[in-house]
Amino acid sequence: MLDLVVAGEATNRAETARRSGLARSTVGQQVDQLLGRDILQELEGCEPDRVRQVVMGLPAPVDPWRG
Numbered sequence: 001m002l003d004l005v006v007a008g009e010a011t012n013r014a015e016t017a018r019r020s021g022l023a024r025s026t027v028g029q030q031v032d033q034l035l036g037r038d039i040l041q042e043l044e045g046c047e048p049d050r051v052r053q054v055v056m057g058l059p060a061p062v063d064p065w066r067g
Contacts, residue, residue: 001030005040 001020004010010019017027034040 001027002034002039 001010001016001022004016004019010016013024013027013031016022016031017024020027022030031040031042035042
């Protein structure tokens, strides 16, 4: 499932469920776990002519040299 997000093939929970073949409830549980571990983040996005949706992505890397 995480591979789909990293590859940009799935950017929300519904798309992840559809592409992975997993049940929405399973995807929801896995996403919640990844969010809790700061492996994924959810951002509210809006694209022209589309309904607002929550977009999943990887958190920005932390630069140890900056505060």
